[in-house]
Amino acid sequence: MRIMIVTDQYPPMVGGVPKVTHGLATAFARRGHQVAVVAPSYGMRDVHRIEDKIHVYRFSSFEWPTYEELRIAFLPFLPFRRVLKHFDPDIIHIHSPIVLGNIAQILAGSLRKPVIATNHYMPSNISHTLSSDPILGKSFRYVSYSYLVHFCNRCEYVTAPTQTALNLLYEHGLRAPASAISNGIDLSAYQPGAPDETVRQRLQLPVDRPLILSVNRLSQEKRIDVLIDAAAKMQEQAHIVITGVGPAESDLRAQVDALNLQDGVTFTGFISDKDVISLYRLARIFAIPSEADLQSLSTMEAMAVGLPVVAANAYALPELVHHEENGFLFSPGDSDEMAGYLDTLLRDAPLRKRMSEKSLEIIAPHDSARILDKWEALYRRLVKEFAEAKERKRDLRMARKRKGYSRHAAPRVRVAREPNKSDLTLDKGQLADE
Numbered sequence: 001m002r003i004m005i006v007t008d009q010y011p012p013m014v015g016g017v018p019k020v021t022h023g024l025a026t027a028f029a030r031r032g033h034q035v036a037v038v039a040p041s042y043g044m045r046d047v048h049r050i051e052d053k054i055h056v057y058r059f060s061s062f063e064w065p066t067y068e069e070l071r072i073a074f075l076p077f078l079p080f081r082r083v084l085k086h087f088d089p090d091i092i093h094i095h096s097p098i099v100l101g102n103i104a105q106i107l108a109g110s111l112r113k114p115v116i117a118t119n120h121y122m123p124s125n126i127s128h129t130l131s132s133d134p135i136l137g138k139s140f141r142y143v144s145y146s147y148l149v150h151f152c153n154r155c156e157y158v159t160a161p162t163q164t165a166l167n168l169l170y171e172h173g174l175r176a177p178a179s180a181i182s183n184g185i186d187l188s189a190y191q192p193g194a195p196d197e198t199v200r201q202r203l204q205l206p207v208d209r210p211l212i213l214s215v216n217r218l219s220q221e222k223r224i225d226v227l228i229d230a231a232a233k234m235q236e237q238a239h240i241v242i243t244g245v246g247p248a249e250s251d252l253r254a255q256v257d258a259l260n261l262q263d264g265v266t267f268t269g270f271i272s273d274k275d276v277i278s279l280y281r282l283a284r285i286f287a288i289p290s291e292a293d294l295q296s297l298s299t300m301e302a303m304a305v306g307l308p309v310v311a312a313n314a315y316a317l318p319e320l321v322h323h324e325e326n327g328f329l330f331s332p333g334d335s336d337e338m339a340g341y342l343d344t345l346l347r348d349a350p351l352r353k354r355m356s357e358k359s360l361e362i363i364a365p366h367d368s369a370r371i372l373d374k375w376e377a378l379y380r381r382l383v384k385e386f387a388e389a390k391e392r393k394r395d396l397r398m399a400r401k402r403k404g405y406s407r408h409a410a411p412r413v414r415v416a417r418e419p420n421k422s423d424l425t426l427d428k429g430q431l432a433d434e
Helices: 016-030 077-087 099-111 128-132 137-152 163-171 197-202 224-233 249-258 273-282 297-305 335-347 349-366 368-408 421-433
Strands: 002-006 034-040 047-051 054-059 061-063 071-073 091-094 115-118 157-160 178-180 211-215 239-243 265-269 285-288 309-312 327-330
Touching: 002 016, 002 077, 002 099, 016 034, 016 054, 016 297, 016 368, 034 071, 034 077, 034 099, 054 077, 071 099, 077 099, 091 099, 091 368, 099 115, 099 137, 115 368, 137 163, 157 163, 157 368, 163 178, 197 273, 211 224, 211 273, 211 297, 224 239, 224 249, 224 335, 239 273, 249 265, 273 297, 285 297, 285 335, 297 309, 297 349, 309 335, 327 335, 335 349, 349 368
Parallel strands: 002 034, 002 091, 034 054, 091 115, 115 157, 157 178, 211 239, 211 285, 239 265, 285 309, 309 327
Antiparallel strands: 047 054, 061 071
16 A cells, blocks of 8 residues: 655654654555655755655644644645655545644545544643643633544544543544544563663662653653652652653753752653663553543553553543552542552552553553554555545436436537557556656
């Protein structure tokens, strides 16, 4: 198949959506599909490169003012149309409902291409300040979801990574055919294993205290501040490792200083996937206080390595973290409750072992190989149904035209000549040029 992925978030940007879109693109290419990615550039020039057998088309962009590192493309209608006609995808998969996604949807209609949209967004991802405002928050969320659902309803098919995320769309008026398909996790890479002590040494992590790991974007809606408050309230000795980058980092560091937790908290910044896997294996517990996750790749990774999880009981996290089975769920924002659950796990090694085994059991259906099979089956079905629908519409138009001719005028008789060899050659050449 010829698959086009359209996204506003793609590496080198760091985060869940860039990781998902890049993972899909590279996995489809490895399976022999022809893949094109359309994404914003990191400057004022349009760029086309081939990366890992993927055609990556980047259009000039600017940085979104309320979301650090998020690039928004200018309105590249004509160059995008040329890319679409040149690549001629069988299906277009949109992962961002903003500029590039809208252009792709408009152009797909005129060029008769099927479109599938996956929603990764919540209003708080766009602007946590507006979303949480007591006066403006409700209106902002309503407008955001109205726009998002209107966009989705113009697609042939809609997916979200969890049933919770899909239900949010249904609650706001989604009518398009839809289903939940996990973002998936590569269980051949993320699995239990011996920890790499060189990573501990390089990051200067203590050997005499258990590690509690948090991996997430450092932005307000991820609520890392709750974890830091919990660290100050814990009874058991532990060391908090916070991995990630983002606009809230300076505030979080200041919070650590204010609570005199400098010896108990380490910010690693951005580290490679290989080192992150080592950190999961070094850690004893995974902690995620986020209030804005429609799935959470980092939680899936931690579970795949066999960690028990302490998570906020918010949005889609309970689909992964089953209370008292593979971890604990605490009330969002409640650092006292979070501290209590962390202490409970630190004190009880048999409980950690039991929850670790349950994490591995729960994460198994999310194996990326299974998820890719689902995507391929869905793509093929949509392409087939779209082609059949086009054929039915064409037949209906022809039937109406014939009916109109029979009512109003005798049809003209035309003698069709057989195409000669040069005609066939010309047609093939024209198709090749397009």
